Amino acid sequence: MHMLDDESALPAVLQGRRWRELDIYEAPDWYDVDYAGYRGEEAFYRLILERCVKDGRLVVELGAGTGRLALRFASAGFRVHAVEPAPAMRAHLLTKARAAGLSDAARFSVEDAVAATFAPPDPPALVMFPFNGLLHLRTMEELLASFAHVRAQLAPDGRFAIDCTGPYWDAMLFGPTAWGRADERVHHTSGALVHTCDRCAYDSATRQMRIDIRYLLDGHDEGVQIELRQTMWTWQQVLGALVRAGFVIEQQLGDVDLAPFDEGSPRLLVCAAIAPGR
Ligand SMILES: C[S@@+](CC[C@H](N)C(=O)[O-])C[C@H]1O[C@@H](n2cnc3c(N)ncnc32)[C@H](O)[C@@H]1O
Structure with missing residues (x-):
């Protein structure tokens, strides 16, 4: 055996x-x-939503999964575009969205795409890729292509927010x-x-x-x-890829309780903006 x-x-x-x-x-x-019941990093994204997403502007969640965050933010009144490549996750998300009464496509939409290909209905004020979603990107080329695509889709004053665990x-x-x-x-x-x-x-x-x-x-x-x-991306690889893709790091935290980041942090939570001149 x-x-x-x-x-x-x-x-x-x-x-x-x-x-x-x-x-x-x-x-x-x-x-x-x-x-479904895990709320850990919700406060981090909610604070960014409240600060950066005004007047009905669009929020994109990459790898929205079964809607753990997307449905809560849409139910709170944010206009959400959920991107999810896995058919079974997407089907589950749509069922839950209908049950939550989110049937107006102008307020809640779902796309079959990945981080490197998604096409939002209008330039988002925020793109988020939460909860280790970027650990599904397998090569540095895919990581860079995904981040560059996010930057290209964002509104000029938009933000890109991610959170992921460090290598095990x-x-x-x-x-x-x-x-x-x-x-x-x-x-x-x-x-x-x-x-x-x-x-x-x-x-x-x-x-x-x-x-x-x-x-x-x-x-x-x-x-x-x-x-x-x-x-198993290292912090340095993720932060370096953001900078290479044309972002500046605006906020960098080390855990879901919004603790400051250091090398021993259990998680990396980042809010990035488009770098001036990019
Ligand atoms: C850990 S789950 C997170 C789901 C949800 N965001 C949450 O917080 O519960 C990661 C999701 O990313 C999706 N995913 C995988 N590869 C992706 C890619 N290249 N671009 C966007 N999403 C991807 C998976 O299908 C999965 O639903």
Whole structure:
């Protein structure tokens, strides 16, 4: 048995089950089990929205997912254009938007595109790429092309805001981890008990971290195993790519509580403006 498949550290409820394997963005309902209720970085974006987005100007969310932020900001009255490439996430987002009464396309629109290709209905006052979205960009060329495309779409006084985690240095240094970190969740719609665990492996050639997460509804024999791949960008690479793409850093914070940024910060939150003369 490969050490990654070792389940011996898990509680009995998570051992010897059958698993249906999916990419994370093929499983929007399971995405919401972990994240629908998470509000961490919302205050950061809300403060930028209140400061920079006036008079019905447009906000774009890149990688809007199931609408965790986009739907809240649209419901608060902001005009939101949600960009989401994964069909299942987009379908889930549209269902939730209808349920929230966001049926006026002039106020809430959804586009099947990526950060390097999106076409907003008018130049946005704010483009945001939250919650590790940019860790899905796999190469420096893609990162730069995405940031340059954002700059080209923005209104001249527009802002670009991002937040992402730093590299998972421990997992990168100490090698793959077998199944562990067993935990429990409450299903966000049914209230059912969900058992969860994960494992990870880093490929230094591609700088991709692969994280597998299992979810098992209590009392069931078969669960889902979702795969998440993220590029381990360093802070310096992200900040450098912003500058190379024509931005100046206006605000740089180190966590969702708006703590100042330093090299030991758990997250990087940035609000950038278009550099003068670019
Ligand atoms: C971590 S989720 C964040 C979802 C949502 N913004 C949130 O805060 O819950 C990242 C999202 O980015 C999307 N995505 C992946 N590659 C992308 C790209 N190149 N451009 C834009 N979005 C992308 C994924 O499909 C996924 O829905």
